[in-house]
Amino acid sequence: MNPEPAIDLHTHSNCSDGSLTPADLVRRAAAAGVGVLALTDHDTIAGLQDARQEAQRSGIRMVPGVELSASWRAQAIHVLGLWIDPESPKLKERLDSQAERRRVRMRRICARLAKAGLPGDDLLAAVEAQPGLPTRAHLAQALVAGGHVARTDDAFRKYLGKGKAAHLAAEWPPLADIVAWIREAGGVASLAHPARYSLSSGARRQLLTEFVAAGGGALEVVTGGNGAHHVEASAMLAVKFGLAGSVGSDFHDPQQTWNPLGRSLELPDCVIPVWRAYGL
Numbered sequence: 001m002n003p004e005p006a007i008d009l010h011t012h013s014n015c016s017d018g019s020l021t022p023a024d025l026v027r028r029a030a031a032a033g034v035g036v037l038a039l040t041d042h043d044t045i046a047g048l049q050d051a052r053q054e055a056q057r058s059g060i061r062m063v064p065g066v067e068l069s070a071s072w073r074a075q076a077i078h079v080l081g082l083w084i085d086p087e088s089p090k091l092k093e094r095l096d097s098q099a100e101r102r103r104v105r106m107r108r109i110c111a112r113l114a115k116a117g118l119p120g121d122d123l124l125a126a127v128e129a130q131p132g133l134p135t136r137a138h139l140a141q142a143l144v145a146g147g148h149v150a151r152t153d154d155a156f157r158k159y160l161g162k163g164k165a166a167h168l169a170a171e172w173p174p175l176a177d178i179v180a181w182i183r184e185a186g187g188v189a190s191l192a193h194p195a196r197y198s199l200s201s202g203a204r205r206q207l208l209t210e211f212v213a214a215g216g217g218a219l220e221v222v223t224g225g226n227g228a229h230h231v232e233a234s235a236m237l238a239v240k241f242g243l244a245g246s247v248g249s250d251f252h253d254p255q256q257t258w259n260p261l262g263r264s265l266e267l268p269d270c271v272i273p274v275w276r277a278y279g280l
Helices: 022-031 048-058 089-115 120-128 136-145 152-160 175-184 201-214 228-240 274-278
Strands: 006-008 034-039 061-072 075-082 188-191 218-223 244-248
Touching: 006 244, 022 034, 022 048, 034 048, 048 061, 061 089, 061 175, 075 175, 075 218, 075 244, 089 120, 089 136, 089 175, 120 136, 136 152, 175 188, 175 201, 188 201, 188 244, 188 274, 201 228, 218 228, 228 244, 244 274
Parallel strands: 006 034, 034 061, 188 218, 218 244
Antiparallel strands: 061 075, 075 188
C-alpha cells in the first residue's frame, strides 16, 4: 500500500532565505511524496505564481502562503498566513512595507559592520545581489564568502547575534496587526514554531491568549527539528486555546538534513487539522 501523501505547510524558496527556486522546491516536494504544499516565504509572495504553475505540472495541491514578521513584547514572532489571496491589493501594499523594513534594517546592520572594521558596503552589495528580500541569513553567507567567518553560525555568534556589534533588533508591526492582515487577505493565521521562542511557559500562554484574541486560528504543532516533547507540548496548547493544528518542515535548503520536506509531519489525533476546513 502506498503511503498517504504528506502535507507540508511551511517552506521557503530563494525568494526569501531558501536555496531553491519556487519551481525546484515544488519538484523536490513532489519527489519526497508531498501532496499538499504551502510556500511561505518571509514577508513576500513573489514565488507563489511560479510555485503554483509547477504544482499543476507535478500534481501537487498548492496552498498560497506567507510567513509574516510581527513584534510581541519586543520579540520577533513569525505568523504563517495560509490560504491567503495573493491578489489582495492591501496585502501587496503591506508586504511592500515589510520589504522596506527589511532593506532599511540591512543597510543599518551593514553600517554597524563597517564600524566594526568590516567592508560594510561590499557586504551590503553582496546581499542585495541575491534574489529575494534581504535577510540576515544572506548576510551571514556573505560574511562566509568574504572570508570573515568560517561558517554562517559564526557570523551570528561573532557579529549578528543579540548583544554583538552588528545586532539590530527588528521593528516589526504588532502581532495583532499581522493577524489582521492575514485575515483581511482571506487567510488563516497560524503561529509558527511556538517552541522556538525564548519565553517562559507563562509568557507563551499569554502570547497565545493575545494571538487568539486577535483572530489567530492555528498553531504549528509539528515543525522541522522539533522533538516529540515539543510536539506534545504544542498539541496541548492547541487544544487548550481552541486552535487548529498545522504541520510544516520549515524547509530552507537540501543541505539542512534536520528538516526535510514532508517527513515526520504527523499531527497528533487530539488536534483538529487546519486543512480539514479546506476539504483535505
